[in-house]
Amino acid sequence: MSISTRTVAAREKAQGALTWRIIPNIWDPKSNPDGFVSLGAAENSLMHDEPNQHVRDNFSPSNVASTYVDGMTGxxxxxxxxxxxxxxxxxxxxxxxxxxxxxxxxxxxxxxxxxxxxxxxxxxxxxxxxxxxxxxxxxxxxxxxxxxxxxxxxxxxxxxxxxxxxxxxxxxxxxxxxxxxxxxxxxxxxxxxxxxxxxxxxxxxxxxxxxxxxxxxxxxxxxxxxxxxxxxxxxxxxxxx
The missing domain is CATH 3.40.640.10 (Type I PLP-dependent aspartate aminotransferase-like (Major domain))
Structure with a gap:
């Protein structure tokens, strides 16, 4: 299956990036204690529990949210x-x-x-x-x-x-x-x-x-x-x- 030259160039560049070798092997105290601790990604890991809990407690979308009624941009x-x-x-x-x-x-x-x-x-x-x-x-x-x-x-x-x-x-x-x-x-x-x-x-x-x-x-x-x-x-x- 042929792909565009843009895709080939992007794939080759991505394959050589250290980031994509680290992300699948991120450290976790229980599931992956030997993984990487990455300082190269702008992620606020300390905030994960709070917003996730807030979404679980407060998020109740209507059926309209699953349609195109309000358009394509939100x-x-x-x-x-x-x-x-x-x-x-x-x-x-x-x-x-x-x-x-x-x-x-x-x-x-x-x-x-x-x-x-x-x-x-x-x-x-x-x-x-x-x-x-x-x-x-x-x-x-x-x-x-x-x-x-x-x-x-x-x-x-x-x-x-x-x-x-x-x-x-x-x-x-x-x-x-x-x-x-x-x-x-x-x-x-x-x-x-x-x-x-x-x-x-x-x-x-x-x-x-x-x-x-x-x-x-x-x-x-x-x-x-x-x-x-x-x-x-x-x-x-x-x-x-």
């Missing part, structure tokens, strides 16, 4: 709950409504959908370094191997709070790229999957920068609001990979 109930949750924690300059939210199976899929929907083959993506390694395949799967010499930027995306540096951008550091995006007609995508995984740093010298969502910045004279997008996921803050 039920009305879920979007309403997410809007309320994000308004409370991200404090956007304009309250989010359920209609502002699209639900996907993770931030990787959300980024891929955004790139696919906002750009054409041959166009590029501005991404500051260092960056989360999986950004590259997420973006390339939509842009189809754009070359640096020919790619026309259509998006700029900070990881905020930053991955892998673990720091939050200052307000000015967010506004600057927003102005750049507006000047050149580029969409601004803020990856905020770690938005609530922030705490006071009492070890390093200097006052740490507090997290401020890109959605909390009033875009007047900075950027057209239609160019601003933010992604958020449950995997980090709720240990729900």
């Amino acid at each position: 039920t009305k109930r879920l979007k309403a709950a997410m809007a309320q949750f994000l308004n409370r924690h991200l404090q956007p300059f304009q309250p989010l409504e359920p209609s502002h939210i699209e639900v996907t199976n993770g931030c990787s899929s959300a980024i891929e959908h955004l790139v696919w929907g906002l750009s054409n083959p041959g166009e590029g993506f501005l991404l500051g370094q260092p960056y989360y390694g999986t950004f590259t395949p997420d973006i390339q799967s939509s842009l189809r191997r754009s070359t640096p010499t020919s790619a026309i930027p259509r998006h700029g995306s900070p990881s905020h709070p930053h991955n892998p540096l673990g720091r939050c951008y200052t307000r000015d550091a967010i506004i600057g790229p927003m102005r750049l995006c507006e000047k050149y007609g580029i969409h601004f995508i803020s990856d905020e999957i770690y938005a609530l995984s922030v705490w006071n740093n009492t070890v390093d010298e200097g006052e740490p920068v507090a997290f401020e969502s890109a959605l909390s910045i009033k875009p007047t004279v900075i950027i057209n609001p239609s160019r601003v997008h933010a992604t958020y996921g449950m995997s980090k803050d709720f240990g729900a990979n």
